[in-house]
Amino acid sequence: MKAPASAPAQGSAAEPQEPRWLTHEEQRVWRSFMEGVTLLDDHLDRQLQRDAGMPHVYYGLLVKLAEAPRRRLRMTELAMLAKITRSRLSHAVARLEKNGWVHREDCPDDKRGQFAVLTDEGLQVLRQTAPGHVEAVRQAVFDRLSPEQQKSLGEIMRIVAEGLQPTEAGADLPWLR
Amino acid sequence: MKAPASAPAQGSAAEPQEPRWLTHEEQRVWRSFMEGVTLLDDHLDRQLQRDAGMPHVYYGLLVKLAEAPRRRLRMTELAMLAKITRSRLSHAVARLEKNGWVHREDCPDDKRGQFAVLTDEGLQVLRQTAPGHVEAVRQAVFDRLSPEQQKSLGEIMRIVAEGLQPTEAGADLPWLR
DNA sequence: GGCCATTTGTTTAAAGTTCAAGGAGGGTCC
DNA sequence: GGACCCTCCTTGAACTTTAAACAAATGGCC
Numbered sequence: 078m079k080a081p082a083s084a085p086a087q088g089s090a091a092e093p094q095e096p097r098w099l100t101h102e103e104q105r106v107w108r109s110f111m112e113g114v115t116l117l118d119d120h121l122d123r124q125l126q127r128d129a130g131m132p133h134v135y136y137g138l139l140v141k142l143a144e145a146p147r148r149r150l151r152m153t154e155l156a157m158l159a160k161i162t163r164s165r166l167s168h169a170v171a172r173l174e175k176n177g178w179v180h181r182e183d184c185p186d187d188k189r190g191q192f193a194v195l196t197d198e199g200l201q202v203l204r205q206t207a208p209g210h211v212e213a214v215r216q217a218v219f220d221r222l223s224p225e226q227q228k229s230l231g232e233i234m235r236i237v238a239e240g241l242q243p244t245e246a247g248a249d250l251p252w253l254r
Numbered sequence: 255m256k257a258p259a260s261a262p263a264q265g266s267a268a269e270p271q272e273p274r275w276l277t278h279e280e281q282r283v284w285r286s287f288m289e290g291v292t293l294l295d296d297h298l299d300r301q302l303q304r305d306a307g308m309p310h311v312y313y314g315l316l317v318k319l320a321e322a323p324r325r326r327l328r329m330t331e332l333a334m335l336a337k338i339t340r341s342r343l344s345h346a347v348a349r350l351e352k353n354g355w356v357h358r359e360d361c362p363d364d365k366r367g368q369f370a371v372l373t374d375e376g377l378q379v380l381r382q383t384a385p386g387h388v389e390a391v392r393q394a395v396f397d398r399l400s401p402e403q404q405k406s407l408g409e410i411m412r413i414v415a416e417g418l419q420p421t422e423a424g425a426d427l428p429w430l431r
Numbered sequence: 432g433g434c435c436a437t438t439t440g441t442t443t444a445a446a447g448t449t450c451a452a453g454g455a456g457g458g459t460c461c
Numbered sequence: 462g463g464a465c466c467c468t469c470c471t472t473g474a475a476c477t478t479t480a481a482a483c484a485a486a487t488g489g490c491c
Binding site for chain 3: 329330345364
């Protein structure tokens with residue numbers, strides 16, 4: 078049954094529409110996804126915590142820094158690359174700094190700015206732990222998927238990521254906010 | 255070039271083998287995956303925190319309970335279903351109990367055991383917030399993927415999840431542990 | 432029954448994350 | 462210059478997660 082004739086142009090107000098529930102099949106997909114992600118995340122977190130003494134996210138930060146021009150990035154840029162908030166990054170860098178793997182440096186151009194710089198020790202930790210990490214990723218993911226599946230996964234997650242990228246000027250619900 | 259002839263039967267010791275680095279293409283897949291997951295997780299967490307006053311994981315617990323026979327599950331079973339540790343569950347249930355959405359009940363058969371039971375209030379919160387949540391999931395994922403991609407995603411993540419399931423008697427590294 | 436390993440669930444503290452607030456510099460407009 | 466708003470990054474408190482330790486109960490096993 079449809080909405081009563083008195084319904085407005087539709088799709089404008091809150092969203093009292095009929096919920097678009099997931100079909101049985103969609104549910105199965107969604108649950109597999111969530112389970113896989115949860116298990117994988119925990120697995121990698123534990124692997125890195127054990128072998129590198131830091132969570133996966135922190136490891137990712139070191140990687141980004143290692144790839145950056147002078148092994149340094151502005152805090153905001155690093156936060157964006159890593160898809161985390163600046164606040165979270167501040168805390169994370171503070172911790173990595175204590176470990177001696179990163180240090181902060183003032184930005185000459187902008188006195189508000191800070192660079193996070195990967196130290197030599199940081200780079201070394203990365204070198205030592207990278208093999209173990211790739212291996213874990215391989216065993217958990219790539220070794221189990223066909224080339225087509227790998228390609229597919231890349232495409233799919235690229236789409237999902239794009240849809241959620243900041244500047245969500247997309248088809249979101251900018252109203253009701 | 256292969257390993258020197260003096261190499262042992264191979265694949266037995268630690269893993270001083272040559273690291274199996276990711277190819278450029280594999281890296282792209284992996285990064286898209288991690289980005290997508292990070293963004294999606296944050297998005298849903300914020301959505302539920304805002305609309306339901308709890309993180310995504312907690313919401314998932316309520317869902318599992320709602321689907322269980324008498325809206326109740328043993329702690330260990332719930333933990334396994336939700337893929338989280340018992341410790342984490344203990345904390346989570348404590349919090350949900352404070353909200354009045356879950357309450358604990360002793361298990362008659364096993365005096366160590368506890369049931370987590372979804373309360374009427376809990377069920378109601380679920381009913382009220384489920385539409386918003388599905389909508390968020392749809393917009394972020396299903397609306398953007400073709401039916402084939404959805405199917406593919408399900409298969410892929412099912413494989414990944416299976417590989418990491420407890421009872422990792424699989425092709426893991428039971429040695430080196 | 433008594434012993435012992437295992438299972439169940441909780442607890443504690445430390446670590447990590449989130450949220451809201453805030454200090455400080457930069458940029459613009461008058 | 463000064464008012465004003467925005468960006469950059471940090472901070473502290475509240476909350477969540479992790480890791481390790483633990484008490485209680487169970488289930489063999491002798």
